[in-house]
Amino acid sequence: MENSAGIVKPQYVTFRDDFSFESGRVISSVTCCYETYGKLSEDKSNAVLVCHALTGSAHAAGFHRADEQKPGWWDSMIGPGKTFDTNKYFVICSNFLGSCFGTTGPSSVDPSTGKRYGIRFPVASVKDMVKLQKRLIDHLGIEKLLAVAGGSMGGMQVLEWGATYPDMMKTLIPIATTHAITPMAIAFNSIARFSITKDPRWNKGDYYEGEFPVDGLAIARMAGHITYLSDPAFNDKFGRRYSAFEGFYDFNGFFEVENYLRYNGYKFTEVFDANTYLYVLKAMDIFDLSYGRGSLSDAVELIKADTLLISVSSDFLFPPYLTEEIYDIMKYQGKKAFWYNIQSNYGHDAFLLEFEELDRLIREFFADRGL
Amino acid sequence: MENSAGIVKPQYVTFRDDFSFESGRVISSVTCCYETYGKLSEDKSNAVLVCHALTGSAHAAGFHRADEQKPGWWDSMIGPGKTFDTNKYFVICSNFLGSCFGTTGPSSVDPSTGKRYGIRFPVASVKDMVKLQKRLIDHLGIEKLLAVAGGSMGGMQVLEWGATYPDMMKTLIPIATTHAITPMAIAFNSIARFSITKDPRWNKGDYYEGEFPVDGLAIARMAGHITYLSDPAFNDKFGRRYSAFEGFYDFNGFFEVENYLRYNGYKFTEVFDANTYLYVLKAMDIFDLSYGRGSLSDAVELIKADTLLISVSSDFLFPPYLTEEIYDIMKYQGKKAFWYNIQSNYGHDAFLLEFEELDRLIREFFADRGL
Numbered sequence: 233m234e235n236s237a238g239i240v241k242p243q244y245v246t247f248r249d250d251f252s253f254e255s256g257r258v259i260s261s262v263t264c265c266y267e268t269y270g271k272l273s274e275d276k277s278n279a280v281l282v283c284h285a286l287t288g289s290a291h292a293a294g295f296h297r298a299d300e301q302k303p304g305w306w307d308s309m310i311g312p313g314k315t316f317d318t319n320k321y322f323v324i325c326s327n328f329l330g331s332c333f334g335t336t337g338p339s340s341v342d343p344s345t346g347k348r349y350g351i352r353f354p355v356a357s358v359k360d361m362v363k364l365q366k367r368l369i370d371h372l373g374i375e376k377l378l379a380v381a382g383g384s385m386g387g388m389q390v391l392e393w394g395a396t397y398p399d400m401m402k403t404l405i406p407i408a409t410t411h412a413i414t415p416m417a418i419a420f421n422s423i424a425r426f427s428i429t430k431d432p433r434w435n436k437g438d439y440y441e442g443e444f445p446v447d448g449l450a451i452a453r454m455a456g457h458i459t460y461l462s463d464p465a466f467n468d469k470f471g472r473r474y475s476a477f478e479g480f481y482d483f484n485g486f487f488e489v490e491n492y493l494r495y496n497g498y499k500f501t502e503v504f505d506a507n508t509y510l511y512v513l514k515a516m517d518i519f520d521l522s523y524g525r526g527s528l529s530d531a532v533e534l535i536k537a538d539t540l541l542i543s544v545s546s547d548f549l550f551p552p553y554l555t556e557e558i559y560d561i562m563k564y565q566g567k568k569a570f571w572y573n574i575q576s577n578y579g580h581d582a583f584l585l586e587f588e589e590l591d592r593l594i595r596e597f598f599a600d601r602g603l
Numbered sequence: 604m605e606n607s608a609g610i611v612k613p614q615y616v617t618f619r620d621d622f623s624f625e626s627g628r629v630i631s632s633v634t635c636c637y638e639t640y641g642k643l644s645e646d647k648s649n650a651v652l653v654c655h656a657l658t659g660s661a662h663a664a665g666f667h668r669a670d671e672q673k674p675g676w677w678d679s680m681i682g683p684g685k686t687f688d689t690n691k692y693f694v695i696c697s698n699f700l701g702s703c704f705g706t707t708g709p710s711s712v713d714p715s716t717g718k719r720y721g722i723r724f725p726v727a728s729v730k731d732m733v734k735l736q737k738r739l740i741d742h743l744g745i746e747k748l749l750a751v752a753g754g755s756m757g758g759m760q761v762l763e764w765g766a767t768y769p770d771m772m773k774t775l776i777p778i779a780t781t782h783a784i785t786p787m788a789i790a791f792n793s794i795a796r797f798s799i800t801k802d803p804r805w806n807k808g809d810y811y812e813g814e815f816p817v818d819g820l821a822i823a824r825m826a827g828h829i830t831y832l833s834d835p836a837f838n839d840k841f842g843r844r845y846s847a848f849e850g851f852y853d854f855n856g857f858f859e860v861e862n863y864l865r866y867n868g869y870k871f872t873e874v875f876d877a878n879t880y881l882y883v884l885k886a887m888d889i890f891d892l893s894y895g896r897g898s899l900s901d902a903v904e905l906i907k908a909d910t911l912l913i914s915v916s917s918d919f920l921f922p923p924y925l926t927e928e929i930y931d932i933m934k935y936q937g938k939k940a941f942w943y944n945i946q947s948n949y950g951h952d953a954f955l956l957e958f959e960e961l962d963r964l965i966r967e968f969f970a971d972r973g974l
Contacts, residue, residue: 255852355852415860416837419829422861423794423822426868430818432803447801451794455826458790463922466787472891481626481726483881487888489786490793497797510854517858520843548919551834 236303237269237294237311237318242334245371251364257354261343264368265334266290266326269310270318272372279374280316281365281401282306282325283382283389285583286456286512287504289333292325293318308587315591321378328389329364330356330512332505338437339505350437350507358385358519362392369400378603380537381405381594383583384550385512388519391558394535395521403601404535405594407542408583410554411521411528417549420459421513424452428506437507449506450497457493462546462579532561538568540597542590544582545575570597607674608640608665608682608689613705616742622735628725632714635739636705637661637697640681641689643743650745651687652736652772653677653696654753654760656954657827657883658875660704663696664689679958686962692749699760700735701727701883703876709808710876721808721878729756729890733763740771749974751908752776752965754954755921756883759890762929765906766892774972775906776965778913779954781925782892782899788920791830792884795823799877808878820877821868828864833917833950903932909939911968913961915953916946941968 246263253259267290272279282292284305293310295303304325310316316323327335330353338353369377380393380401387409394404428434431448439445461469470489486494525531539562543555552573562569574589576582583590617634624630638661643650653663655676664681666674675696681687687694698706701724709724740748751764751772758780765775799805802819810816832840841860857865896902910933914926923944933940945960947953954961 253852257852351854355854357852412843414834414837415841415843415858416829416832416834418843418858418860419825419837419864422858422864423826423829425861426818426822426825426865427798430802430822447797451797451801451822454790454797455794458787458794461787463785463787463919466785466790470786472783472786472789481624481628481728481889483722483726483885485889487786487789487793489789490796493790493793494797514854518852518856548834 235311240294253354254357254359262336269323272322276374279322281380283386285384285386290325290327315594328361332508338507348440358388377401379403383407398536401537404537404539410550423455427451445506446501449501453500454493454497459549460581464577465579541571543573547580549580606682611665624725625728625730633707640664640694643693647745650693652751654757656755656757661696661698699732703879709878719811729759748772750774754778769907772908775908775910781921794826798822816877817872820872824871825864825868830920831952835948836950912942914944918951920951
């Protein structure tokens with residue numbers, strides 16, 4: 233456990249006043265699950281907020297139990313002496329609104345009916361997620377964050393934070409993300425959506441008492457896995473190796489890549505909720521930083537924090553040109569913005585893998601600002 | 604109907620002797636459906652074979668009826684005065700083995716049982732498809748083809764023709780294709796495979812008397828459509844336009860790109876057979892020109908015909924580097940090979956869209972050879 237954030241415990245806070253969604257819908261109580269690493273300084277000036285991606289959780293670092301196999305999702309980045317050094321910083325990660333890992337979402341029980349929300353839960357947008365995170369930060373008594381950082385859908389939250397609460401942070405670190413996903417990314421999400429909703433066991437979202445739409449969710453996840461990799465990553469990882477359990481010409485024969493997708497697709501169904509997957513895809517699809525703010529330039533104009541934008545050369549889900557777009561606007565507006573395009577074959581997943589590069593870039597960015 | 608191949612009729616030939624598949628399996632009779640455009644010269648020296656792609660058919664040009672809405676799939680290329688000029692050439696296109704448009708395949712009735720083959724049909728490889736095409740060419744009394752041309756999976760057949768029957772053609776024109784698809788392409792095919800086989804109505808392939816696995820096949824086709832386009836093509840075609848039949852925050856709201864996928868996915872199920880789709884994906888996955896021939900160089904070495912290789916810059920299903928690989932080998936071996944990478948945003952679909960470029964390249968290639 234050297235350099236580890238150690239054993240951590242999820243914490244919960246329930247806000248018992250109305251929570252209004254961007255859509256106008258309201259629920260009467262919201263629970264937020266979060267974890268923290270390091271110690272909050274007396275003047276509460278050393279906090280960093282880390283935002284998780286599509287299927288992540290508040291468990292960003294350390295272990296829940298000593299015998300846990302895998303640490304939190306960004307453990308390589310958060311811990312004593314690491315990029316987000318818990319000897320210096322108080323790092324917070326909260327499970328976003330609409331998720332299934334402790335924060336209120338479609339798989340939660342609706343207190344007004346005593347039944348699971350299912351698809352009666354309001355669509356939770358990235359703006360809504362950030363709104364709940366803001367409540368958490370207020371609840372912790374923090375007035376200004378040193379940084380808001382995150383990759384992929386986490387990066388969308390970072391951008392939304394910067395535009396909605398521009399005085400709340402010194403820096404923003406959006407990684408492998410965009411102000412609005414491409415129609416190609418939406419197309420992938422469509423495959424996932426159809427897979428789940430056309431699984432007869434989905435039952436319009438009311439499957440909690442019956443059979444779970446395992447196949448639909450597994451296929452949805454398989455489609456996701458394609459987008460997290462890249463052509464070179466597929467070539468390096470699998471090539472055309474065949475896991476010939478019956479033979480090349482056998483109707484049921486499999487290539488290794490298919491085995492990988494199947495294994496990971498079905499494994500995912502053991503931990504993730506199908507309705508939740510539909511909701512988080514929806515949030516990803518409809519996120520548009522410019523929405524309700526005029527143009528993208530108008531939205532970016534709101535940001536005050538120094539911003540380190542990071543993209544990945546082989547990311548075809550969030551291609552680098554999307555990051556470049558934001559960077560160009562920021563530069564044009566005279567903002568303190570920096571853009572680095574990591575040269576990596578890992579594709580979108582690089583934000584979870586290219587730690588050395590991320591570490592170098594973020595350390596330098598922090599050091600230059602005396603953080 | 605100016606410049607059109609006009610009204611054409613599918614023709615059929617049934618070979619009543621055993622047909623051995625590459626796998627070793629045998630069926631006792633095979634029917635081949637084909638169409639021809641133009642007139643076969645007396646010395647039978649003006650024939651061009653055109654090979655169709657994954658979900659295509661023998662209907663490459665002209666119309667089946669005067670009131671037919673859409674002509675054959677390569678109508679812009681085949682007809683009087685067109686690239687494959689039917690005033691000069693006798694153009695043949697046959698529906699490949701294992702398809703559902705007239706040639707024997709999984710949706711055909713097995714004469715030995717009186718029932719549809721379903722997944723009892725042998726896996727039909729690209730080599731098997733070419734073997735049946737060769738029987739057809741022999742049946743037509745043609746000893747040498749002027750050209751074998753085709754895109755995507757049609758291009759795989761072109762390459763296989765060149766290596767298996769090197770003396771049977773003067774030229775080869777493989778377009779937007781490869782000697783073996785990438786693991787990323789296999790991954791997409793996996794999504795399709797799981798979608799179909801996990802649809803409960805699929806019923807292990809015996810759905811012909813009952814309900815058709817419409818949802819599974821539609822989702823499979825949707826995944827395919829993603830790969831036929833490209834990031835810029837998605838941006839140009841759809842952007843982030845919303846077909847808000849209920850509203851942005853509505854759980855069931857759709858982006859236009861999703862509407863497109865859904866419409867085309869379900870439309871496809873009206874004309875295509877689900878088992879057939881599984882078979883043709885399988886053929887695509889397992890095709891490897893080098894298989895049983897040593898290395899790829901050894902396989903390419905067999906080719907004698909002058910070869911015009913064409914790729915598409917934005918094709919991420921069959922990326923240009925795959926064509927470059929073959930080209931490099933051919934050049935190293937001193938073959939008469941030419942490679943042209945069409946600059947196009949259309950993605951893989953460009954072989955069905957970039958007619959001007961294709962026309963220019965092929966005309967020049969033919970003219971240089973006095974064809």
